Amino acid sequence: MLEIKNLNVTVEEKQILKNLNLNIGKGEVHAIMGPNGSGKSTIAHTLAGKPNYNVESGEVNLNGEDLLSKDPYERSLNGLFLAFQYPIELPGVTNASYLKQIVNAHRKSRKETPIDAGEFLKILKEKSKLLDIPMDMHSRFVNAGFSGGEKKKNEVLQMDLLNPSLIIMDETDSGLDVDALKTTADAINKLRNDERSFIIITHYLRLLEYIEPDYVHVFQNGSVIETGDKTLASRIDQEGYS
């Protein structure tokens, strides 16, 4: 479903990704590990289309379509979801109205009518419960003054609402305490199915103990230096990257 071929990316004239190749099949969970500065977050931002992440050469196909020529919002509407490492605050915009608007943007692209307010509230309650999110969080402004845990849960909630086919999680485990990590991981596991693929970017083994990956890739200097199964993650956890 996702094919990355010979991808070279520069940020502020510095080359970060070097001839990166990666294939992700339907329903697979891939973990990406690697030391700081190895290009883990760069791959996430490049796939999502963040400005200033310049693709010098290479190809990326998502579900058979060229991804790189699309605007960021089109990539989202085509099923790509990036859970941010540091979710952005939107002061003045209540979380409920924001969530409803992004749901409606996706409905519109499928030529569906906007969601009925009552129905939305019902879905919101259901999905918030899975994540232990109190409903009053939705009357606060998006991510503004949220704790680290609340922010990450809010990302997973959006993931659940938008029904993406490719989910990229950029260090979703950072800033979560043990309980929140478990709740979040449980919710993510419920989202796993045969159609949906995951890229999980993380420094640590602990998230991968809850969400078991099919493949583990080790990044170094902007390309994959080793690929293995979940045992690779345990080895790195014990021995480090060198």
Next chain:
Amino acid sequence: MNKVSKDNFTQEKYKYGFVTEIESEKIPKGLNEDVIKLISKKKNEPEWMLEWRLSAFKRLEHMSVPKWAKAEIDEIDFQDLYYYSSPKDFKEKPKSLDEVDPKLLETYEKLGIPLKEQKVLAGVAVDAVFDSVSVATTFKEKLNEIGVIFCPISEAIQKHPELVRKYIGSVIPVTDHFYATLNSAVFSDGSFVYIPKGVKCPMELSTYFRINASETGQFERTLIIADEGSYVSYLEGCTAPMRDENQLHAANVELVALDDAEIKYSTVQNWYPGDENGKGGIYNFVTKRGLCKGKNSKISWTQIETGSAITWKYPSCILRGDNSTGEFYSVAITNNYQQADTGTKMIHLGKNTKSRIISKGISAGKSSNTYRGLVSFHKKAKNAKNFTQCDSLLVGSECKANTIPLTENSSNSSSIEHEATTSKISDEQLFYCMQRGLDVEEAQSLIVNGFCKEVLQKLPMEFAVEAQKLVSISLEGSVG
């Protein structure tokens, strides 16, 4: 990333920029006694009104255009303007809508203000002012039944001279400043509202101003009086065709609230702002002032300022009655080369008077947006309180935002609280929203509407949704 969205931007520009092809009758260009006499004659005014105008004109000859605003204004040749323009053969205001020129009805229909009774907005009475005359007023009879007077000021001068004479110029003195004096000399039409004692006006009253004729100034005059214990909510809307030349709109609006009365005055100002290179657009030089004359009275101004090449207005409150309250809620948006210098004055004279100022300025393009305000506590204003909050939001890096809050305090038991912030729509915020499926315009509109929601919520419900859309449209083309 902005290639697709940029093309979308240019499509929806100023959608009220059309011209109604209607023959107009104008008094020849120029500013002199004869022109003023002719205006007065056209309006069939009593002698006292003409004298009032002429005395204003005499004062005007010794006054000059104020130059202190933070705006670059081309010199205006006051002799090269038409001061009166009306649809041809418009001698007397039509008695019923059947007699109104269909072209005029069509114009208002196109502006989203249907005037035919079966189509009108439920719960909103409208006075429609076209260039220098009021062409229709809806729900007049219904309001009359409960004693509410809602009519063009030209009609009130004839039918309710005692009220007009008592209050006109009582809040904005004839000699206040150049444009206020000019308006007093040449004003054409606007609305008059009187709410009798103890009456809560059951509908929203609104006036819709339209400038159609070219090279013509519009000199609106509005007077609203809320008698003891009464309440009224009033809204004005404004649009004009797209023209290359600058046009002048110089209004005077006076509000008077007696004991325990409340006036809520809302403006959605969407005059033609000029094109993306700053050519054309309305000069909106407006004097708006409310007098809380009675005890426990309240005046609340809410304004959404999105149009005009230059906006220059400071809706103010004079808090004379003890325990009276003044409020000012403002959203001012400037894009391209627009300039806005707007704010309020809260003059605390009475005991326990309170005022609240919430100003949200949004600047985009190469525009300039200034909040200018004065909070003044006089000696007798014991225990007076003010709260001021001025927030500026910058879109892009070529625009300017200024905040100039002044205070004068001669009372030692009063308190002033002031908060100000300046922020920018960040690329990170836009990217975050886009990652969730919103295009760049939807993302920007979400963030901007969040920024000014506190003020938009103060608008009458019937108009709040429209205002939200207007906020988004005004900023089109500013990101990319």
